[in-house]
Amino acid sequence: MTDTVEVTRHGQITVITMRREAKRNAIDASITAGIDKALNDFEDDPDQWCAVLTGGTLCFSAGADLASGPGEPTPRGGIGGIITRIRSKPLIAAVEGVALGGGLELVLCCDLVVAATDARFGLPEPKRGLMADFGGAFRVARHFPPNLARELLLTAEPIGAARAERLGFVNRLTEPGAALPAALAMAEQICANAPLAVRASLKVAEAAISGDESALWELSDRTHAGLLRTADVAEGVAAFLEKRPAHWTGK
Numbered sequence: 001m002t003d004t005v006e007v008t009r010h011g012q013i014t015v016i017t018m019r020r021e022a023k024r025n026a027i028d029a030s031i032t033a034g035i036d037k038a039l040n041d042f043e044d045d046p047d048q049w050c051a052v053l054t055g056g057t058l059c060f061s062a063g064a065d066l067a068s069g070p071g072e073p074t075p076r077g078g079i080g081g082i083i084t085r086i087r088s089k090p091l092i093a094a095v096e097g098v099a100l101g102g103g104l105e106l107v108l109c110c111d112l113v114v115a116a117t118d119a120r121f122g123l124p125e126p127k128r129g130l131m132a133d134f135g136g137a138f139r140v141a142r143h144f145p146p147n148l149a150r151e152l153l154l155t156a157e158p159i160g161a162a163r164a165e166r167l168g169f170v171n172r173l174t175e176p177g178a179a180l181p182a183a184l185a186m187a188e189q190i191c192a193n194a195p196l197a198v199r200a201s202l203k204v205a206e207a208a209i210s211g212d213e214s215a216l217w218e219l220s221d222r223t224h225a226g227l228l229r230t231a232d233v234a235e236g237v238a239a240f241l242e243k244r245p246a247h248w249t250g251k
Helices: 029-044 102-108 136-143 146-155 161-166 179-191 195-209 214-228 231-242
Strands: 005-010 013-018 050-054 091-095 098-100 112-116 120-122 172-174
Touching: 005 029, 013 029, 013 179, 029 050, 050 179, 091 102, 091 179, 098 102, 102 120, 102 136, 112 161, 112 179, 120 161, 136 146, 136 214, 161 172, 172 179, 214 231
Parallel strands: 013 050, 050 091, 091 112, 098 120, 112 172
Antiparallel strands: 005 013
16 A cells, blocks of 8 residues: 555455545545555455445545646556546445545545535536546536536535435435444445345446446547646646635636
8 A cells, every 4th residue: 555545454345545634635646556556456355345435534535636646547447546447346435524626536436425414525626727537527417416517517616415415426424523434334234235246236237327438538538638728727726836816817
């Protein structure tokens, strides 16, 4: 593992914890490498049947590290070690605090979501002149009603866990600090079932929900590449790093 990702095992359950608290678990090269190795080991271990991804009790993830970047995509996981990963076993997100930008896009890669009542989900990229380019621009429309997906994408403002639960994105709400125990309880319920039946069910459901994303990725990548050539992106990132309001020109 890396210094910023911790792996523990609870019987047949793997818990993957991001440990970059000082940077609100911003996704950098070390987080990417750690998540990638943890999920590779989980997927390849026949004795591990379900996994939980969490950021600890304070923050899930505030997104990609704008200063250093998320590191290179990995062969099996892609961006963040997970974004384009093909998985066969269930993965649960246990969310405390914020899951913003790339942090929400990590959650969108999971199969189930457990969240504390004070958790928040959002895609703030337009505040930096960017768009959600880790799959969020199209995956959010799959997980939320269309108008709420547009709200998240266009206003760049987060929504609370209670609203996300009412709309079916969050499976279970917990008191603050209790998301991981609740996710472990859900994982135990999953592990009580026949593992091959669980994986077969997940495979069919994922095919129905996600289908072939290749055209969507091509559109997302092409659109994002165009944004990266604009003055507004440079201004947005500079404003973020300098902790000042951005001055947009639409160029």
